[in-house]
Amino acid sequence: MNPLIEQPHARSTCTDLAIVGNGAVAMSIAIEHRRRVPDARIAVIGPERRPGSASLAAGIMLASHSEIEATTFRHAAGRAKFDLIRAAVADWPGWLDVLAAIAGLEPPKIRAGTVILDNPNVSGFDPPNFDAILDALRRDGSDHELVDPADIRGYRPTPHLRATRGVRVPSDGAIDAFAVMELLDEAAAALGIERIDGRAASVRDGIVHCDRGRVVHAERIVVAAGAASDGLLRGIPELDGRVPRILHGTGVGLRCRATPGLTTPDEVLRTPNRGAGLGVYHVPFGSDRFYLGATNVVSVEPREHARLGSLHLVLQSAMDEISSELRHAECRMVTGHRPIGADGFPLLGRTSVPGLWIATGTRRDGVTAAPEIARRFVNELLGMDDGLPACLSPERRPITVLDRDQGIDVAVRSRLIGPGSSTGVSAGRLEDEVRRQVVRLYDRAGLDVGVPAELLDLYADGRLDASRLVASTNVD
Numbered sequence: 396m397n398p399l400i401e402q403p404h405a406r407s408t409c410t411d412l413a414i415v416g417n418g419a420v421a422m423s424i425a426i427e428h429r430r431r432v433p434d435a436r437i438a439v440i441g442p443e444r445r446p447g448s449a450s451l452a453a454g455i456m457l458a459s460h461s462e463i464e465a466t467t468f469r470h471a472a473g474r475a476k477f478d479l480i481r482a483a484v485a486d487w488p489g490w491l492d493v494l495a496a497i498a499g500l501e502p503p504k505i506r507a508g509t510v511i512l513d514n515p516n517v518s519g520f521d522p523p524n525f526d527a528i529l530d531a532l533r534r535d536g537s538d539h540e541l542v543d544p545a546d547i548r549g550y551r552p553t554p555h556l557r558a559t560r561g562v563r564v565p566s567d568g569a570i571d572a573f574a575v576m577e578l579l580d581e582a583a584a585a586l587g588i589e590r591i592d593g594r595a596a597s598v599r600d601g602i603v604h605c606d607r608g609r610v611v612h613a614e615r616i617v618v619a620a621g622a623a624s625d626g627l628l629r630g631i632p633e634l635d636g637r638v639p640r641i642l643h644g645t646g647v648g649l650r651c652r653a654t655p656g657l658t659t660p661d662e663v664l665r666t667p668n669r670g671a672g673l674g675v676y677h678v679p680f681g682s683d684r685f686y687l688g689a690t691n692v693v694s695v696e697p698r699e700h701a702r703l704g705s706l707h708l709v710l711q712s713a714m715d716e717i718s719s720e721l722r723h724a725e726c727r728m729v730t731g732h733r734p735i736g737a738d739g740f741p742l743l744g745r746t747s748v749p750g751l752w753i754a755t756g757t758r759r760d761g762v763t764a765a766p767e768i769a770r771r772f773v774n775e776l777l778g779m780d781d782g783l784p785a786c787l788s789p790e791r792r793p794i795t796v797l798d799r800d801q802g803i804d805v806a807v808r809s810r811l812i813g814p815g816s817s818t819g820v821s822a823g824r825l826e827d828e829v830r831r832q833v834v835r836l837y838d839r840a841g842l843d844v845g846v847p848a849e850l851l852d853l854y855a856d857g858r859l860d861a862s863r864l865v866a867s868t869n870v871d
């Protein structure tokens with residue numbers, strides 16, 4: 396047993412910094428703080444096996460440019476998030492070396508390079524988002540190379556679902572989630588960070604009450620419990636209505652092993668993002684292992700189990716769009732809850748409640764962003780420059796990036812993903828019908844502005860409050 400994990404006799408702990416949650420974001424902040432202030436007492440609270448952790452279920456693509464969408468730079472928050480992630484992708488090799496040196500381990504290897512495929516036969520998002528990625532690569536002077544999808548090793552999609560364009564981005568890559576989380580655990584142990592195996596039940600007035608009666612008193616508390624942060628924050632009356640809700644974006648991925656004779660792609664292959672947090676990707680790690688992802692079903696409460704439809708979607712999309720040969724691989728399903736802010740943007744920084752900080756809402760990018768979030772978060776905790784972007788501060792009105800018509804258009808395209816659904820005469824009739832449904836949902840929700848497509852049903856069902864949304868003044 397790890398001596399730093401739970402001492403049953405100690406029912407009460409006093410500490411300088413209590414971090415609630417033990418995913419990639421929480422662990423990175425704890426480690427970064429301890430490195431910078433070696434005598435700080437830090438406790439990380441979270442169940443040792445990390446049920447529902449998004450970090451453990453992730454791919455993990457370390458991606459900045461490949462995540463760009465046509466709307467990314469419409470708002471200062473989109474630019475701030477991109478800058479954060481881009482810096483993080485550059486940080487990763489050094490971050491791994493630092494963690495490995497602390498832990499006395501070999502650093503896990505980053506699989507460098509990502510090919511983004513444009514598949515207009517499947518999704519109306521692909522061409523505009525692919526163009527936005529190309530524009531940003533050119534504008535930023537980032538290394539990239541246009542490729543003919545036919546030349547990609549192991550790429551064997553269903554013939555009529557072959558991508559029309561591809562671009563290789565050497566700086567975007569991937570890493571194995573299990574290796575990353577193990578390294579974070581070992582580094583935290585080597586630094587003497589206290590671990591409390593359990594869940595926080597409430598956070599109030601500098602005290603974290605945990606299940607099994609454990610109490611932690613802390614000068615500062617960071618709520619970084621991923622999607623579960625919502626329940627804790629809603630128990631703090633001073634924050635009532637001041638912080639956007641955090642939803643559970645339940646995602647299914649498959650960790651796979653190639654069987655002998657099976658040729659699989661040896662670099663990350665992925666589509667651009669397809670609205671509603673969707674898209675298909677293949678992530679190789681090790682010599683014969685790979686990951687297929689991922690789905691996104693958003694709910695207010697956690698769903699313990701994934702849906703059959705999610706599993707079906709991952710399998711079908713991967714075999715249709717990456718390689719039909721993948722059916723020979725062995726696989727194991729992983730499920731995690733992405734923490735999704737009600738406006739789709741991260742919530743990072745201090746609150747108006749003295750000593751209370753929040754680090755969550757990272758949606759699709761939290762593991763990638765973790766080293767840079769940690770660096771800037773600790774800068775702020777220590778009162779130093781180069782802190783977190785003010786527009787991502789947790790106490791805010793939900794950010795709106797799209798007007799109502801744009802929001803409707805994105806929702807329509809999100810519901811039309813699938814082979815042949817965006818081309819031809821019957822596709823036109825289908826689109827009209829879907830558009831009518833989406834407009835009805837917008838009307839039922841009373842929405843005058845656009846919302847992330849994956850959250851529309853929650854607004855229409857009254858689970859999210861549309862009255863707090865105002866048209867943004869901060870659109871480029």
Ligand SMILES: Cc1cc2nc3c(=O)[nH]c(=O)nc-3n(C[C@H](O)[C@H](O)[C@H](O)COP(=O)(O)OP(=O)(O)OC[C@H]3O[C@@H](n4cnc5c(N)ncnc54)[C@H](O)[C@@H]3O)c2cc1C
Binds near residue numbers: 419448456622730761
């Ligand atoms: C299928 C899938 C694929 C993804 N792919 C990528 C990717 O390729 N690249 C990328 O960067 N991101 C990816 N993401 C998103 C990424 O995983 C998240 O943004 C990130 O992991 C969030 O980290 P976190 O530390 O905030 O939360 P989590 O990793 O969810 O950690 C939260 C932890 O808090 C614990 N906890 C829960 N309740 C409590 C409580 N009451 N008290 C204390 N602890 C509690 C949980 O058990 C969990 O261990 C993916 C997510 C999923 C689901």
